[in-house]
Amino acid sequence: MGHQQSMRVWRGDASGGDFRSYSVPVEEGEVVLDAIHRLQAEQAPDLAVRWNCKAGKCGSCSAEINGKPALMCMTRLSTFEPTETVTVTPMRAFPVIRDLVTDVTFNYEKAREVPAFAPPHSNADGSFRMQQVDVERGQEFRKCIECFLCQNTCHVIRDHEENKPAFAGPRFFIRYAELDMHPLDTLDRRRMAQEDEGLGYCNITKCCSEVCPEGIHITDNGIIPLKERVVDTKYDPVFISLGIGRRKQRRLVGPGGGSGPSPIKRPGQGQSSLRSAASAGPASGATATPTFAPAPPRAPTAVDKVASTASSAASKVGTAANAESMKTAMPAIGAAVGVGFLAWAIRKTRKK
Amino acid sequence: MTDFESHDYDVVVVGAGGSGLRAAIAAHEAGARTAIVCKSLLGKAHTVMAEGGIAAAMGNVWPEDNWQVHFRDTMRGGKMLNNWRMAQLHAQEAPSRVWELEEWGALFDRTKEGKISQRDFGGHRYARLAHVGDRTGLEMIRTLQQRAVDLGIDVFMECTITRLLGESGSGGRGDRVSGAFAYWRETGSFITFRAPAIILATGGIGRSFTVTSNSWEYSGDGHAMALWAGASLLNMEFVQFHPTGMVWPPSVKGLLITESVRGEGGVLRNSDGKRFMFDYIPEFFKAETADNEAEADAWYDDHKNNRRPPELLPRDEVARAINSEIKAGRGSPHGGVFLDIATRRSAEDIKRRLPSMYHQFKELGDVDITKDPMEVAPTCHYVMGGIEVDADTEAATVSGLYAVGEVSGGMHGSNRLGGNSLSDLLVFGKRAGESAAGYVAALPSRPAVAAADVQAAADExxxxxxxxxxxxxxxxxxxxxxxxxxxxxxxxxxxxxxxxxxxxxxxxxxxxxxxxxxxxxxxxxxxxxxxxxxxxxxxxxxxxxxxxxxxxxxxxxxxxxxxxxxxxxxxVNLVITERRGVLQVDRKPLPQMPDDLKALFEETH
Structure with a gap:
């Protein structure tokens, strides 16, 4: 029942790359990640891919399969025709490191900005009392495996590198929602979500919910209730007081623990010449500008071929074959689609 | 030469699963400059795979439960080979560590009174596992990860430690550890950490087996690096094969099916439809195990007047029984046995209590577990053996080296009870972090990294x-x-x-x-x-x-x-040391349990 699977895998790094075609034997019940692993073992030992649990629990093997953002370990090959070529590309919203591996530091920097859970008292004696029905709302969001497919799909940043500093993305909106809905949290997080994290940029197209491998109702249960709570205290400034196109100056330091040099280290960063071995105390604490900087714009590499309909839901994403023809025109097409989409979304929001 | 990227810390924690994160939090809070170095992205470590729960005698469901009962269950589950002191500390401190997680934002399932709910598991006398559906490990790692990020602890992601460094060019052997050598996965460039204390929290060894529930990260790095640095390993022969791994399709062979399925009422049947576990009750557990279906089924609602079902015997017993049924030709079509929850609980209950199992079988196995039984067989899951440590401080036999979680040995004896792993990570993670920080603070001088060690690691x-x-x-x-x-x-x-x-x-x-x-x-x-x-x-x-x-x-x-x-x-324990690539296996007497604890085993059930 096995067959030869035809695969096209994007190979390259930040300087560019291209698709390579492979033919790999696959067995019944296998998933895309199995095929990738067999390629590694038998044909392409240096094919870079991130993975851990191979069970849809860790969210490491995110990629775009025939243009659709998905986990490689949860995409069964039986969902394609045996004769169909399966095209695998790295997530588009993040800079490529190599092959299918992208630099997702953006998400870890955004995570630092969320202020931690703030309980009313802290004595760790088991005295918290919460009802199941109350914790269930937050539990839905805590199912998040941080695969960052929602971030990858979100049109606000997918082809708009410039929005990244001001926009935390769906993964972190549900983090805000989770804490906001926590029966015991004492912080008012509504203004933070709106002003510091760019909640207003979201125009609830639900693309994020469509690609969530955990089936979290990101938009319906997280973002929309959060937006409604924000409206209670503050009318949306993007559309009213500031006018379209202008952006509120973002605080340079995150509202939460996100001050000081980034604790998320990258190769070659923060050599210890800056920090003497003799100095004591916790490593952070010094004030400095945040180290997060938007990744440099990517060269229009072959990845852009499968860039596809950036601002559309995954299910509407064009096939790799369609995307092929977009190769050279992609940046312009992307911009046009983005602007058109935004105009439509604004009209839609105003009608409400 | 040796002018690689380098960093100075007081404590470097290797691994960012539950134990590594908890150790780093403790070391940081104790004032040590702390770094976490992990092979994967933060939050992806193997702890996310843990499903069932955290064993802690909080007594929320059964007020009769207390640390003594938990201690006794743990020792009996490990066939009395556990380090008694570790088992005692573990049972005593686990409840505080769970409550602490709640303070940091974890959202556990609740009892009707609004307390943390607790579920039944194999080998535990009372319902004892704090849980979140069947994704408890994810909740735990996310909570600890968010806490570590909030504290601003430095994290080196996708950075693999390959060697421990010493003072005299012998890789730590015969002296103190002085740091660790690593490469960045992203660039392949090298990096040295200069730190007087290293906490190994690298997990297990399951990647050495074909059928395993473990990920690629479980290559035994910590075990091996400690051994190469002159530390000793304890009881490495004890490898836990979890009774219920998936068997079909081949792509997912070995993938874990949580013990919660049995804790929630699931039973094991052979190809004749027989609940075969009644044939495999060992003498050691006869007094506390039901010998008929009626009593076993009544136990779920009334623990006091009934004995526990044999499906909830410790994992080693259940795994051997399944293995025997398969070998005797009474297996399922794909070489397992049947695990049936469909006929035992309503579809709604199954989806609510075991959501990721439902999802996993639906997506990867084309099986609806609310309608059909699962096919299961044992899968390599956990190594009880590990680095020999001091029970109170988690210090290994080499100065400055600490080990915690699966990479450490002794706590679980010859067999670990389900749920005791997550609590182990928390209890000893905190202890390791604190004692490593204390060790560094008390050092009169910091050990220097031997350039020869760095060069040797780079060449290798x-x-x-x-x-x-x-x-x-x-x-x-x-x-x-x-x-x-x-x-x-x-x-x-x-x-x-x-x-x-x-x-x-x-x-x-x-x-x-x-x-x-x-x-x-x-x-x-x-x-x-x-x-x-x-x-x-x-x-x-x-x-x-x-x-x-x-x-x-x-x-x-x-x-x-x-x-x-x-x-x-x-x-006796078996202790392994290495010298010039040759292993030496020695017998070492077990530490003696004090009389007051011994008395706990004399009472009748």
């Missing part, structure tokens, strides 16, 4: 690129896994273990000839695999060597040629 890491040999690292790894699976698996024999050791020698030779192809050092998984082989071969040899030495059957070590549990072997 680059060797596969210079190698003219033609061995494929993936092929060597696959052969190792197949030998370990067939010769050092759930049922072992002396002659097969001898063969395994010979095969490992041959594989070591092949590993020396492994060469790396392709585009250099940047995120090159072929290179990473070539480097992982060293640790995998070392721990595999330790397991086989210890398994050959222990001529009895106990917990996670079953010898076909020595099927009985031998009281004499119940008095």
């Amino acid at each position: 890491a680059l060797a596969p690129f210079a190698n003219p040999g033609a061995e494929n690292p993936y092929a060597v790894m696959k052969d190792l896994q197949e030998h370990m699976q067939s010769l050092v698996g759930i049922i072992r024999k002396g002659d097969e273990l001898e063969i395994a050791l010979k095969e490992i020698e041959r594989l070591k030779e092949r590993a020396r000839n492994v060469s790396v192809k392709g585009s250099g050092r940047s995120y090159n998984p072929g290179w990473h695999t070539a480097l992982d082989l060293r640790a995998m071969l070392t721990v595999s040899e330790c397991i086989a060597r210890a398994a050959l030495t222990r001529t009895e059957s106990r917990g996670g070590h079953t010898r076909d040629d020595y099927p009985a549990t031998d009281p004499e072997w119940g008095k």
Whole structure:
């Protein structure tokens, strides 16, 4: 029942790359990640891919399969025709490191900005009392495996590198929602979500919910209730007081623990010449500008071929074959689609 | 030369699973400059795979529960080979560690009174596991990760430690550890950490087996690095095969099916539809195990007047029973047995209590577990053996080296109870972090990193690129896994273990000839695999060597040629040390339990 699977895998790094075609034997019940692993073992030992649990629990093997953002370990090959070529590309919203591996530091920097859970008292004696029905709302969001497919799909940043500093993305909106809905949290997080994290940029197209491998109702249960709570205290400034196109100056330091040099280290960063071995105390604490900087714009590499309909839901994403023809025109097409989409979304929001 | 990127810390924690994160939080809070170094992205460590829950005698469901009962269950589950002091500390401190998680934002399932709910699990006398559906590990790692980020602890992600460093050029052997050597996966560039205290929290060894619930990260790095640095390993023969792994389709063979399925009422049946576990109740557990279906079923609602179902015996017993049924020809079509929850609980209950199991079978196995039984067979899950540590401080036998979680040994004896792993990570993570910070604060002078150690580590890491040999690292790894699976698996024999050791020698030779192809050092998984082989071969040899030495059957070590549990072997640990590549296995008497704790085992059930 096995067959030869035809695969096209994007190979390259930040300087560019291209698709390579492979033919790999696959067995019944296998998933895309199995095929990738067999390629590694038998044909392409240096094919870079991130993975851990191979069970849809860790969210490491995110990629775009025939243009659709998905986990490689949860995409069964039986969902394609045996004769169909399966095209695998790295997530588009993040800079490529190599092959299918992208630099997702953006998400870890955004995570630092969320202020931690703030309980009313802290004595760790088991005295918290919460009802199941109350914790269930937050539990839905805590199912998040941080695969960052929602971030990858979100049109606000997918082809708009410039929005990244001001926009935390769906993964972190549900983090805000989770804490906001926590029966015991004492912080008012509504203004933070709106002003510091760019909640207003979201125009609830639900693309994020469509690609969530955990089936979290990101938009319906997280973002929309959060937006409604924000409206209670503050009318949306993007559309009213500031006018379209202008952006509120973002605080340079995150509202939460996100001050000081980034604790998320990258190769070659923060050599210890800056920090003497003799100095004591916790490593952070010094004030400095945040180290997060938007990744440099990517060269229009072959990845852009499968860039596809950036601002559309995954299910509407064009096939790799369609995307092929977009190769050279992609940046312009992307911009046009983005602007058109935004105009439509604004009209839609105003009608409400 | 040795002018690689370098960093100074007080405490470097290797691994970012539950134990590493908890240790880093504790070290940071104790004032130590702390770094976490992990092979994967933050939040992806193997702890996310833990499903069932955290064992802690909070007494929220059964007020009769307390640390003494938990201690007793743990020791009996480990067939009395556990380090009694670790088992005591674990049982005493687990509740506080769970409540602390709640303070940091964890959202556990609740009882009707609004307390943390607790569920039944194998070997635990009372419902004791704090849980979140069947994704407790995810909740725990996310909570700890968010806490660590909030505290601003430095994290080096996708950075692999390959060697511990010492003061005198002997890699820590005979002196104090002074740091660790690593490479960035992204660039392949090298990095040295100068730190007087290293906490190993690297997890287990499951990647050495074909059928395993473990991820690629479980290559035994911590076990091997500690051994190479002169530390000792304890009881490496004890490997837990979880009774219920998926068997079909082949792509997911070994994937874990949580014990919660049985905790929630699921039963095991053979091809005749018989609940066969009643035929496999060992003498040791007869007094507390139901011998008929009516009593077993009544137990779920009334623990006091009924004995527990045999499906909830400790994992080693259930795994051996399943293995026997399959061998006797009473297995399921794909070589497992049936785990049935569909006829026992309503579809709604199953989806609510076991959502990820429902999801996993639906997506990957085309089985609706609310309608049909699952096919299950044992899968390599956990190593009880590990680095020998002091019970109170988690200090290894080399100064400055600490070990916590699965990489440490002693806590679980010869068999770990489900749920005791997550609590182990928390209890000893906190202790390790605090004691490492205390060790550094009390140091009169910081150890210097020996340049020779750094150079040796760099040369070793680059060797596969210079190698003219033609061995494929993936092929060597696959052969190792197949030998370990067939010769050092759930049922072992002396002659097969001898063969395994010979095969490992041959594989070591092949590993020396492994060469790396392709585009250099940047995120090159072929290179990473070539480097992982060293640790995998070392721990595999330790397991086989210890398994050959222990001529009895106990917990996670079953010898076909020595099927009985031998009281004499119940008095000793097997301790492994290494010198110039040669392993030495010694017997060491168990620490003696004080009389007040001994008395807990004399009371009748």
